[in-house]
Amino acid sequence: xxxxxxxxxxxxxxxxxxxxxxxxxxxxxxxxxxxxxxxxxxxxxxxxxxxxxxxxxxxxxxxxxxxxxxxxxxxxxxxxxxxxxxxxxxxxxxxxxxxxxxxxxxxxxxxxxxxxxxxxxxxxxxxxxxxxxxxxxxxxxxxxxxxxxxxxxxxxxxxxxxxxxxxxxxxxxxxxxxxxxxxxxxxxxxxxxxxxxxxxxxxxxxxxxxxxxxxxxxxxxxxxxxxxxxxxxxxxxxxxxxxxxxxxxxxxxxxxxxxxxxxxxxxxxxxxxxxxxxxxxxxxxxxxxxxxxxxxxxxxxxxxxxxxxxxxxxxxxxxxxxxxxxxxxxxxxxxxxxxxxxxxxxxxxxxxxxxxxxxxxxxxxxxxxxxxxxxxxxxxxxxxxxxxxxxxxxxxxxxxxxxxxxxxxxxxxxxxxxxxxxxxxxxxxxxxx
Amino acid sequence: xxxxxxxxxxxxxxxxxxxxxxxxxxxxxxxxxxxxxxxxxxxxxxxxxxxxxxxxxxxxxxxxxxxxxxxxxxxxxxxxxxxxxxxxxxxxxxxxxxxxxxxxxxxxxxxxxxxxxxxxxxxxxxxxx
Numbered sequence: 001x002x003x004x005x006x007x008x009x010x011x012x013x014x015x016x017x018x019x020x021x022x023x024x025x026x027x028x029x030x031x032x033x034x035x036x037x038x039x040x041x042x043x044x045x046x047x048x049x050x051x052x053x054x055x056x057x058x059x060x061x062x063x064x065x066x067x068x069x070x071x072x073x074x075x076x077x078x079x080x081x082x083x084x085x086x087x088x089x090x091x092x093x094x095x096x097x098x099x100x101x102x103x104x105x106x107x108x109x110x111x112x113x114x115x116x117x118x119x120x121x122x123x124x125x126x127x128x129x130x131x132x133x134x135x136x137x138x139x140x141x142x143x144x145x146x147x148x149x150x151x152x153x154x155x156x157x158x159x160x161x162x163x164x165x166x167x168x169x170x171x172x173x174x175x176x177x178x179x180x181x182x183x184x185x186x187x188x189x190x191x192x193x194x195x196x197x198x199x200x201x202x203x204x205x206x207x208x209x210x211x212x213x214x215x216x217x218x219x220x221x222x223x224x225x226x227x228x229x230x231x232x233x234x235x236x237x238x239x240x241x242x243x244x245x246x247x248x249x250x251x252x253x254x255x256x257x258x259x260x261x262x263x264x265x266x267x268x269x270x271x272x273x274x275x276x277x278x279x280x281x282x283x284x285x286x287x288x289x290x291x292x293x294x295x296x297x298x299x300x301x302x303x304x305x306x307x308x309x310x311x312x313x314x315x316x317x318x319x320x321x322x323x324x325x326x327x328x329x330x331x332x333x334x335x336x337x338x339x340x341x342x343x344x345x346x347x348x349x350x351x352x353x354x355x356x357x358x359x360x361x362x363x364x365x366x367x368x369x370x371x372x373x374x375x376x377x378x379x380x381x382x383x384x385x386x387x388x389x390x391x392x393x394x395x396x397x398x399x400x401x402x403x404x405x406x407x408x409x410x411x412x413x414x415x416x417x418x419x420x421x422x423x424x425x426x427x428x429x430x431x432x433x
Numbered sequence: 434x435x436x437x438x439x440x441x442x443x444x445x446x447x448x449x450x451x452x453x454x455x456x457x458x459x460x461x462x463x464x465x466x467x468x469x470x471x472x473x474x475x476x477x478x479x480x481x482x483x484x485x486x487x488x489x490x491x492x493x494x495x496x497x498x499x500x501x502x503x504x505x506x507x508x509x510x511x512x513x514x515x516x517x518x519x520x521x522x523x524x525x526x527x528x529x530x531x532x533x534x535x536x537x538x539x540x541x542x543x544x545x546x547x548x549x550x551x552x553x554x555x556x557x558x559x560x561x562x
Contacts, residue, residue, distance in 0.1 A: 098470045098495065359517070361473050383496075413491065
C-alpha cells in the first residue's frame with residue numbers, strides 16, 4: 001500500500017493527553033508516520049503517530065479492501081488505513097475534503113461504505129433476539145422501518161452503535177461499524193443462542209454505497225423504479241437499481257443530511273458499474289465521490305457518534321447522551337440493570353459540544369482544562385467544520401462544567417486555548433417546506 | 434510539479450529564498466498537496482528567534498497537524514498575516530505564499546540545502562510524482 005500523502009519528512013505530529021481506555025482488547029502499533037487516522041491515536045505526544053487498532057484488526061492484520069478499491073485508486077483517491085480497511089480519505093480530483101463535505105450539504109455526495117458490517121437475524125424469535133441485544137425498542141418497527149440503537153455490555157457501556165432495519169415479519173438487518181465487524185458478529189451470535197433465529201454475517205455480501213445530500217433522492221430516482229418520495233427518512237424499500245433486481249434501498253446515512261444507502265452485490269464488476277452510473281446520474285446535481293475525511297466532518301457537525309470516540313466500552317449511554325435511543329421501559333436487554341444503577345448514581349461526565357473562541361483547532365484526544373488550567377476532561381472528536389466554517393469539537397467533561405455558554409480551555413501544543421460550550425448538534429439540516 | 438530554481442529546499446518540504454542576508458520561507462506544493470485543504474497556520478511573532486532544524490510553527494489541514502521546520506536560523510522580521518484568515522492560499526499557490534521573513538544568522542546554512550532538481554528527485558522517490 002502506498003502512503004500517498006503522508007511521508008516521514010512531514011513529521012506529522014499529534015498531541016494529545018493521557019491514554020483513554022478505548023476499544024476492548026486493542027493493541028498499539030507504532031507506525032512510521034501517518035496522517036491522523038479516524039481511529040484514535042495513542043497516549044503521549046510523539047513525533048510519530050501511533051494508531052490504536054481495534055480488536056478486529058488485532059486478530060486479522062491483513063488490510064482489507066472493498067470491491068471498489070481499484071476504482072478509488074484509479075480516480076486518484078488519497079488512501080488511508082481505517083480500522084483495518086484501505087479506504088479513500090479524499091479525492092483530490094473532486095476537490096478534496098472541504099469540497100466533498102459541502103457537496104453533501106448543498107447537493108449530493110457519493111460514498112463507498114462497504115467496510116461497514118451487516119448481520120441478519122431471521123426466525124420466529126428474531127425480534128426477541130434483537131430486543132435482548134439492542135437498547136432501543138425494535139417492537140416499534142413496522143416492516144420497512146429502521147432505527148438507530150446500540151448493543152451494550154452488561155456494564156451498560158457500548159459494544160457498538162447500530163442501525164436496526166426490519167426487513168420482514170421475522171427478519172432484521174443490523175448495520176454495524178467496520179472496525180467492530182467480527183466483535184459484533186460474535187457478540188450477536190453468542191448472546192442470541194437461546195432464541196429461535198438464524199444469525200448470519202452478510203458483511204462481505206454487499207457493496208454499500210451512500211448517496212447523501214438534499215439532491216440524493218433526485219439522483220437515485222433516476223436509477224430506480226422504486227418510488228423514493230414514498231420512503232420516509234429511516235425507512236427502507238426494495239427495487240430495481242441500475243438494472244439490478246430486488247436491491248435494498250434505505251433512507252439512512254451518517255451525514256446529518258437526507259440521503260440513501262443502497263446494498264448491491266459485492267462483486268467488483270457490479271460494484272464498479274453501479275458506482276460509475278451513480279456518479280454519471282449525479283453529474284447534473286454536482287455529485288462527487290466523497291471519502292472518509294468528509295464522512296467524519298459531516299457526522300461531527302451533526303453530532304453523530306463515532307465508536308472509539310464518543311462511545312466505547314468504557315462509556316455508558318447516559319454519559320454519551322443517547323438516552324432517547326435507550327428504552328428503559330423494555331423489561332430486559334443486556335446492560336439495562338447497570339444503566340438503572342448508573343442513573344441513580346449520577347453522571348460523572350457528560351458529552352458536550354465545543355466551539356473554539358480563540359485561534360486553534362481542538363483535535364481528538366486533546367485535554368480540556370478549566371479556566372485555571374486544571375485538566376477536567378478530553379476531546380473525543382474535533383476538527384475544522386467545513387460547512388459551519390468554525391472549529392468544533394465534542395468532549396467529555398464533568399457535568400458541573402457542561403452548561404451551555406460556559407467557557408473551558410483546550411490544550412493545544414501546550415497552550416490553553418479558549419472554547420465555549422455550545423448547543424448540539426452543531427448543524428441540523430433545514431426542514432423541507 | 435515544478436519547483437522554482439531560485440529556492441532551496443529541505444527534506445521536510447519547506448522552501449527558502451535567500452539573498453544572502455534575508456530570507457523568505459514557505460512550504461512546497463508537494464507539502465500542500467499531501468496535507469490537503471489547509472485550514473490553520475501557527476507562525477512565530479516578529480522578533481522571535483528560529484533555529485535551523487527546529488520547529489518554528491505548524492500547519493494544519495482538515496485531517497492532519499504538521500510541524501514546520503526551520504531551514505535556517507535567524508530572527509523573524511515579518512509574518513504573512515493573510516494566512517491567519519486565508520490559509521487556503523497555500524493550497525492555491527504554495528511557492529507564492531510566503532509564511533515568514535527573517536534575517537539570517539548564518540547565511541551559509543542555506544547552501545547546504547537541496548536544489549530544485551535535488552528536491553524534485555527526492556520527492557519523486559518519496560511519493561511517485
